[in-house]
């Protein structure tokens with residue numbers, strides 16, 4: 402496990418040339434709208450203190466605590482992120498997809 406994640410980090414840090422099968426997450430129009438109304442204001446705003454979309458090394462570090470913990474942080478709030486992260490109508494599945502998008506490499 403430790404070895405595999407180290408490998409992953411190495412690949413992610415290599416940055417510009419992700420392997421061809423690297424996970425690409427495409428949001429549908431509804432999720433894209435939710436993303437742009439909520440998450441983008443902090444997660445695509447350098448200096449906001451939030452881990453930035455596409456910052457795969459930072460997300461790999463945070464993901465170490467497990468998917469469930471990431472989801473719980475969004476629902477309950479964490480640090481400067483308010484509970485439900487500005488998306489009161491987001492469902493469990495919506496959050497899961499939005500989190501996957503945040504964690505995916507930048508296009």
Ligand code: HEC
Nearest residue numbers: 439440443450451463471474479480481482486487488499
């Ligand atoms: C008002 C600003 C703000 C908004 C809006 C926001 N976030 Fe965050 N988010 C943060 C900050 C700041 C952190 C870092 C919190 C910390 O670690 O102290 C964070 C952390 C996270 C984390 C990592 C939690 C952890 O346990 O490490 C996830 C996942 C996340 N945000 C998802 C989302 C999603 C999905 C949305 C949109 C629905 C969203 N955020 C909207 C500010 C925001």
